[in-house]
Amino acid sequence: MKNYFDVIVIGTGPAGLFSAINIKNKSVLILEKNSKPAKKLLISGAGRCNITNSGDLNHYLTKYSDKKNFVQPSLKEFTNYQLLEYFSKNGLNCYMDKNGKYFPETDDAHDFLNILIDSCNKNRVKINYNSKVIDIKKNDDIFSIETEELIYNAKIVIIGTGGLSYPTTGTTGDGYRFAKKFGHKIIPTRPALTSIKIRDYSYKEIEGISLKKITISKIENNKTISNTGDIVFTRNGFSGPGIIDFSRFLNNDDEILINFSELKGEEIETNILNEMNKNGKVSIKKVLKSTNLPERLLEQFLLNLGIEDDMQISKLSKENRKKIVNEIVAKKLIIDKVNGFNMAMVTAGGVDTKEVNRKSMESKLIENLFFVGEVLDVDGDTGGYNVQFAFSSGYLAAKKINL
Numbered sequence: 160m161k162n163y164f165d166v167i168v169i170g171t172g173p174a175g176l177f178s179a180i181n182i183k184n185k186s187v188l189i190l191e192k193n194s195k196p197a198k199k200l201l202i203s204g205a206g207r208c209n210i211t212n213s214g215d216l217n218h219y220l221t222k223y224s225d226k227k228n229f230v231q232p233s234l235k236e237f238t239n240y241q242l243l244e245y246f247s248k249n250g251l252n253c254y255m256d257k258n259g260k261y262f263p264e265t266d267d268a269h270d271f272l273n274i275l276i277d278s279c280n281k282n283r284v285k286i287n288y289n290s291k292v293i294d295i296k297k298n299d300d301i302f303s304i305e306t307e308e309l310i311y312n313a314k315i316v317i318i319g320t321g322g323l324s325y326p327t328t329g330t331t332g333d334g335y336r337f338a339k340k341f342g343h344k345i346i347p348t349r350p351a352l353t354s355i356k357i358r359d360y361s362y363k364e365i366e367g368i369s370l371k372k373i374t375i376s377k378i379e380n381n382k383t384i385s386n387t388g389d390i391v392f393t394r395n396g397f398s399g400p401g402i403i404d405f406s407r408f409l410n411n412d413d414e415i416l417i418n419f420s421e422l423k424g425e426e427i428e429t430n431i432l433n434e435m436n437k438n439g440k441v442s443i444k445k446v447l448k449s450t451n452l453p454e455r456l457l458e459q460f461l462l463n464l465g466i467e468d469d470m471q472i473s474k475l476s477k478e479n480r481k482k483i484v485n486e487i488v489a490k491k492l493i494i495d496k497v498n499g500f501n502m503a504m505v506t507a508g509g510v511d512t513k514e515v516n517r518k519s520m521e522s523k524l525i526e527n528l529f530f531v532g533e534v535l536d537v538d539g540d541t542g543g544y545n546v547q548f549a550f551s552s553g554y555l556a557a558k559k560i561n562l
């Protein structure tokens with residue numbers, strides 16, 4: 160069996176596959192530990208895979224927190240529209256939802272993968288499955304890549320092993336170990352894009368209720384950081400894009416402040432006072448309908464405060480009025496747990512981007528060693544930004560290798 164290749168790629172995620180596909184005039188092998196490719200891509204977007212997002216480069220650059228400069232060259236070199244064009248040229252169009260997210264017209268991520276594997280076949284990229292890489296060394300100019308069965312050699316190695324989230328898909332942080340061996344710094348990893356558990360949670364009964372455009376904030380180093388987005392009440396905490404996107408800034412035991420309403424506290428209080436003056440006999444629950452919050456949620460707020468929901472508004476004390484407003488617009492909650500890697504969509508942290516050339520994805524420490532996709536210390540918001548970065552960084556590495 161041939162064991163020398165010009166380029167060896169580790170991992171069949173979107174980053175690894177797309178770098179391999181775009182390498183020209185070189186022998187390329189991909190080593191994948193699983194028996195099938197791209198397990199994570201197939202479960203992305205609940206099996207539909209939100210492949211990318213609309214919006215121009217400037218919009219994109221706001222989606223990777225402080226990694227704007229690092230991701231810029233790859234996202235510029237291979238844009239969201241080039242990605243959509245690649246798939247449409249290969250017979251798969253995508254549609255955009257109302258939030259600017261793109262999905263395959265078939266709503267099946269397998270169709271993305273079939274095209275990628277087809278491109279590998281056309282470009283004579285070989286893929287060896289059940290080939291877990293356990294070690295990589297470099298002697299003189301040649302890398303030796305050790306799997307459980309064989310040792311391969313290559314002039315160039317691309318590490319596309321992903322992060323630590325959803326370890327059942329094959330991502331168990333192996334790439335960090337390889338990078339560390341070559342002297343790379345690993346920024347401490349933690350689960351990101353995940354849901355949270357709340358201490359002494361009092362909304363269990365309203366699991367499943369969702370709210371739009373909710374602002375969640377926390378104080379960090381005397382500064383308020385916040386995010387506005389849709390949230391869902393779960394059995395023991397919160398999920399939904401508003402929380403998931405903010406989760407990379409959250410830690411266990413943090414205090415967060417939630418405004419469950421789009422209205423300001425003063426507006427809610429004025430409404431209550433106006434109604435009191437107009438018709439004191441109307442119930443508090445009816446008055447609170449002006450907040451546009453779901454009835455079950457309003458009932459839960461009042462229950463939590465020990466206030467009868469059919470109490471006449473004229474009987475509401477000033478103290479209870481303030482408490483209700485506070486419960487709606489400035490609810491303080493403690494995070495019991497930011498849910499772990501088993502539930503997180505991506506990994507924050509990873510190979511330190513300071514030691515990787517942002518214009519080529521090549522290591523600044525080891526010539527001909529490349530890092531692509533989630534193994535790097537790059538994580539984006541939900542909305543297709545993570546998969547797009549995987550494709551764009553893979554493309555950029557291939558471009559450098561083709562020079």
Ligand SMILES: Cc1cc2nc3c(=O)[nH]c(=O)nc-3n(C[C@H](O)[C@H](O)[C@H](O)COP(=O)(O)OP(=O)(O)OC[C@H]3O[C@@H](n4cnc5c(N)ncnc54)[C@H](O)[C@@H]3O)c2cc1C
Binds near residue numbers: 191192329333334543
């Ligand atoms: C539930 C879920 C839903 C998601 N939905 C979306 C979405 O809709 N849109 C979006 O943009 N992002 C989404 N993401 C994130 C996105 O899937 C990842 O960011 C993306 O897949 C990362 O691509 P990658 O190529 O870097 O790594 P991965 O896709 O993680 O692939 C890494 C590959 O490397 C292989 N590997 C690892 N170690 C070794 C080794 N030692 N030897 C050989 N092979 C190895 C793994 O088996 C795996 O196949 C979602 C993630 C999850 C978990």
